[in-house]
Amino acid sequence: MNIENILRKNIEEYLLDQYYIPSLNFDISRTKKDFVGHLTIVLFPLIPIIKKSPSDIAFEIVNFLNSKSEIIQDFNVIQGFLNISFKDSFLISVFDSEKKENKNQKELFLIEFSSPNTNKPLHLGHIRNILLGDSVSRIFQHNSINVHKTQIINDRGIHICKSMVAWIKFGNDSSPESEGLKGDHFVGKYYVKYNEEFDRQVKQLVLNGFSEDEAKKNAQIFIEAQEMLLKWEASDKDVINLWKKMNSWVYEGFDQTYKKLNVDFDSMYYESNTYLTGKDIVLEGLSKDVFFKKEDGSIWVDLTSQGLDEKLLLRSDGTSVYITQDIGTAYLRYKDHPAMKGMIYTTGNEQDYHFDVLFKVIGLIGYPWSSKLKHLSYGMVDLPSGKMKSREGTVVDADDLIDQMVEKAKSISESLGKTNNYSDRKKNDLYKTIALGALKYHILKVDPKKRILFDPNESIDFNGNTGPFIQYTYARIKSLEKKNNNNQDFSKVNLSEKEREIIIILSQFDLIARSACKNLNPALIANYIYELVKSYNSFYQSSTILGNKPINSFRIQLSSKVGEQIKTSMELLGIDMPERM
8 A cells, every 4th residue: 555645545535625626736755854754745736726825735634634544643834845744553554454466467568678789799788788678678567567578689781791701711610619609709709800800901001001991991801791791682592501500609699698687588580581671661661752862872861850860771782771670670560569559679878869760760651650669778888997899809798797796796605604504506596696686786776877887896795785785685584584473463563763664665666666667767666675675774773673572573574574575676677586695
């Protein structure tokens, strides 16, 4: 039962009953720590309509609320703010109320995330994308919204051909198995090798008198990659066979990483298929004068009237660009899911302009579902050592990072002596749970719009605003639950202020979950969990929880509900909770 909803419903009844006002927006929030009260009602929207002083309105609201049921213990008015303190009996009734689950799934949203290229392994930047998409999917599902998790595999184009050319030149017919490498790491090695050779050739051409731009266009390895792309689009048998083989290595590697992160998908779309649909749509748009052709034969869209630029849709040689396949992918997804309420693309904010253009182009084509497309844009992830660069091989591979986090969890746990009586299997499971909890929480606690400086050491600390700190609190609660004396008579319990605070925080979860869904922001869930855990640990340190009195039974039950809420909330971030730590 949400206390804010109870207040809002009763105040709306007061406005209708006393003043025939059918509806009015007003804010209710937690009372600031400098003032006395639990929740604060903002009276300013009511004053000009009711035409009474804030004090008079406050008295009327309090009297009306208490006439319905004994809710309010005390109140104070500061300017246009009504600060309310609740009766213990009311808070206990809220605490005891059973939560009703709404299991009726409604609407359907497609959520795209991950969507990697098949020329390199997943890295730290991908991890933020994957964790955001997975968490938003979980939050939608919690809010009774059907979710279809999807990704577009960028399996074609010049970048893919670069890895293929490098393997032909330097691979000596090797394979992931022969080199003892994970498939995506193996292929990624040749993408780095391509760029090393490209840079070497460019430098040599510059020494021979070419300008840098001319050198980049005339580097032999680049020309070979371009030729391979044309052969691929012409379905050259040898090129297609090599492409299939190298992509299969990468897919196997990706699957292993997704499994480590406990992430899965409902469907995969492949650029090698969707770009063809995109080309057909662009050509149809050209025939209808939605797009235009330049003298060199390239096809463009003019968005200058909408505050954007002209955008290339097909090159002069007929090859497609990224937006071509994005148009095709969007169309195929809508065709597969015509009842969808919306489609959410999870990508970094460096693609904000791209998606602005994409959504406008789809609208110009005449597809009415263009208004259902949304972009979950997020900031980049940096390391203390600086920005990551895939082409130079200076990225942090997702697998390496996860393994590093597991080792840190192991080192810290063993130094604390917390796992001495665990079996090896339980130890390893616990280390993975702590490591992934640290990684996911550290990423998701930051508002998606903000850039992240990722520090593995900071993320795995067992104190402060970290996943392991929250997991440890949960494990502590599970230990307390085993000592429950099952005394359920709370009618004469007098609550401490810390207990009142915890009950109010617990009651706010549904509002937080809805806000996180509306704003596509898992950080709201993470911040909520940390506030709850901080409040609970303060209560734990200052209260006698175990004993035979009704207050002790209540405190065990309060701890248990906090534990349930922590677990539910952390599941929305994709984080597992250990029973022991």
